[in-house]
Amino acid sequence: MTDYIIIGHGLAGSVMAHHLIARGQKVEVFEAELPHSASAVSVGLVNPLIGPKLNPPFMITECLIENELFFRQCERAWGRKFYQTIPLHRLFMSEKQKKAWNEMEKNSDFISFQNGQWNSVQYQKIGILAEHGGGITKNAWQLDVPSFLGASKEYLIANNSWRNSAFEKGSKKEGQKIIFCEGFRVQENPWFKDLPFAPARGEVLTVQSKINLALSNGSWHLPGFADYAYLGSTWDHQNLFSGPTENGKKEILRKCNFVDFSKKDFPQHLSGVRSGTKDRQPIIGVHPDHGNLFLFNGFGSRGTSTIPHYAKKMTDFLLKNKPLPTESNLNRFI
Numbered sequence: 001m002t003d004y005i006i007i008g009h010g011l012a013g014s015v016m017a018h019h020l021i022a023r024g025q026k027v028e029v030f031e032a033e034l035p036h037s038a039s040a041v042s043v044g045l046v047n048p049l050i051g052p053k054l055n056p057p058f059m060i061t062e063c064l065i066e067n068e069l070f071f072r073q074c075e076r077a078w079g080r081k082f083y084q085t086i087p088l089h090r091l092f093m094s095e096k097q098k099k100a101w102n103e104m105e106k107n108s109d110f111i112s113f114q115n116g117q118w119n120s121v122q123y124q125k126i127g128i129l130a131e132h133g134g135g136i137t138k139n140a141w142q143l144d145v146p147s148f149l150g151a152s153k154e155y156l157i158a159n160n161s162w163r164n165s166a167f168e169k170g171s172k173k174e175g176q177k178i179i180f181c182e183g184f185r186v187q188e189n190p191w192f193k194d195l196p197f198a199p200a201r202g203e204v205l206t207v208q209s210k211i212n213l214a215l216s217n218g219s220w221h222l223p224g225f226a227d228y229a230y231l232g233s234t235w236d237h238q239n240l241f242s243g244p245t246e247n248g249k250k251e252i253l254r255k256c257n258f259v260d261f262s263k264k265d266f267p268q269h270l271s272g273v274r275s276g277t278k279d280r281q282p283i284i285g286v287h288p289d290h291g292n293l294f295l296f297n298g299f300g301s302r303g304t305s306t307i308p309h310y311a312k313k314m315t316d317f318l319l320k321n322k323p324l325p326t327e328s329n330l331n332r333f334i
C-alpha cells in the first residue's frame, strides 16, 4: 500500500522520496523525463557566499549540515560517491568587492567560509585573468547531480517504487496523498499553477579546460568529467522552451572572460528551466482545499543547497504535523 505518490524525480522529488523512505513510508515516484528540467543541467554547486556582496544565503549553516547528513547517508547506503567539498575561487570584479572580502575576513561570522586570497599574479601563472585577485571560499560543495539521480532511480526501481510515466491527473484513488515536485512544469498543474512562481531558463556549456580550479565571478567555471569543465550560466524569464541558443552561448563566454576560450570547442550546450518564485523562497505545504495534495517546489537556482533541509521540514510536517518554516510555507499566499 503506497503512502505517498511523488510526481517528478528531479532533485526535489528524489530527495523528498528518500526522506520519506528513511522514515518508513512506501512511495511511488512518477517521472516522465520531460525536456528542459533543471536537475538535468544543474552543475550541483553549493556556494556559501553569493551575489555581488558575497553574503551567506539564508539558513546556509543549517542547509550545509542537512546536506552532509543526507548525501553521506545515501552514499553509504548505495556505495557511491557524489558529494564533495571544493575550494571555490571567487574572482573579485572590483576593488570594492575585494575590500568587502577583506572586511569579512575580520568578522568571526565568516571564518567558516573564507580561506585566504590569491593575487592577480598567482592567477596569471595558470592562465586566469583576475585583475583584482580572488578569495578562496571554504565550505563550498559540489553534488554530481546525474550520479545522485542515477543511483536514486536504481534504488527506486529495485524497490518497485518507480513509474516511468507522466502522472495522469484523476488516475489515482480519491484521497491518495500526492506530493507534486514537477519543477517549472507546475505551470500545468491545475491545483498549484496560480502560485507566484517566476521560472528562469539557464544555459550551460562544456569546454576542454586544463584549469583544475572551481572559479566564479558570478558566472562559473567548474571542473567536471575528464579534462572538461562546465561554464555557465544565463537568465531568461521569457523564452522558457527556446534553448539552448547562440545568444546564450555568447553571454556565457562574455561573462566567463577570466579565461580565453576563443579557440575552444563546446561539445555540449544545454538548457534547463529553474523553478524560481517571486519572493525567492521555496513554496512547500498543503493545498488549502485538498488536504491530500502537497507541493514541494520553487527551489530556484539553489536547489542543491536547500532541498535536503526543506525535505526534512516537509517530512516532519507530513508525519509529525510539525509546522513548516514560515518563509517557505505555501500558506503565506492565502
Ligand SMILES: Cc1cc2nc3c(=O)[nH]c(=O)nc-3n(C[C@H](O)[C@H](O)[C@H](O)COP(=O)(O)OP(=O)(O)OC[C@H]3O[C@@H](n4cnc5c(N)ncnc54)[C@H](O)[C@@H]3O)c2cc1C
Pocket (backbone or CB within 6 Å): 007, 008, 009, 010, 011, 012, 013, 030, 031, 032, 033, 034, 035, 036, 037, 038, 039, 040, 041, 042, 043, 044, 045, 046, 165, 166, 167, 181, 182, 183, 184, 185, 201, 202, 203, 204, 232, 233, 271, 272, 273, 274, 275, 297, 298, 299, 300, 301, 302, 303, 304, 305
Ligand atoms: C543551467 C542551470 C544550472 C544550475 N546550477 C545549479 C547549481 O550549480 N547549484 C544549485 O543549487 N542549483 C542549480 N540549478 C538549479 C537546480 O537545478 C534546481 O534548483 C533543482 O534542480 C530543481 O529541482 P526540481 O526537482 O524542483 O525541478 P526539476 O529538476 O525541473 O525536476 C522536475 C521533474 O519533474 C518531472 N515532471 C514534471 N511534470 C511531471 C508529470 N506530470 N509527471 C511525471 N513527471 C513530471 C520532470 O520530468 C522533471 O524530471 C541550476 C539550474 C539551471 C537551469
